[in-house]
Amino acid sequence: MDTHAPIGRRERKKAATRAAIVDAATALFLERSFDDVTVREIADRADVSPTTVFAHFPRKEALVFHHEEAQHERLVAAVRDRPAGTSVSAALHAHFRAELAGMDLDREGASGRLFALIDQTPALQGYATQMWLRREDALTAALTDEFGLPEPTPELRAYVRFALQLELLADTDPDPTATLDAGFRLLDHGWNHYLTQRSPHTDPA
Structure with missing residues (x-):
């Protein structure tokens, strides 16, 4: 029997948002460079606010080391x-x-x-x-x-x-x-x- 509780809707949404931010940041960093990309640009590409980005990642560097x-x-x-x-x-x-x-x-x-x-x-x-x-x-x-x-x-x-x-x-x-x-x-x-x-x-x- 699986004893793990199913992941709730809120947790799934948070995980999806986090993944979207990481994907957006990674694409931008590789397109240009880490230093030339702003958090605002990452937020815009991920369709979230900069505040949401910082809620998941306290620093821009953390986006690269998300694992x-x-x-x-x-x-x-x-x-x-x-x-x-x-x-x-x-x-x-x-x-x-x-x-x-x-x-x-x-x-x-x-x-x-x-x-x-x-x-x-x-x-x-x-x-x-x-x-x-x-x-x-x-x-x-x-x-x-x-x-x-x-x-x-x-x-x-x-x-x-x-x-x-x-x-x-x-x-x-x-x-x-x-x-x-x-x-x-x-x-x-x-x-x-x-x-x-x-x-x-x-x-x-």
């Missing part, structure tokens, strides 16, 4: 909901490989031009960095909670920072899988040493 919240949730869930007996590193390693594979498919399709737009636009690169720091904070918080710590240790913060940087490094490498494999091999030496210094009865592997 970020879902990606953010997938990252935390990959660690929080990993199967019993799976280490944090193994869960992150598998998650990064899956995410990079999906990005490769996007680059080969219609989204390829959008990736190029991000690479060519300083404002979008800066926004991407801010989002990446949010991921770091969220993952650090999840591990801190799992370890039962009152606050994250320097080692835990460093592990999260280095792990997330591996995904960025692999994304720019001709052989991302090999880069991830090598990076996690190195990272795990320090991570496993850290775990052995703590109680094996309270800490995850």
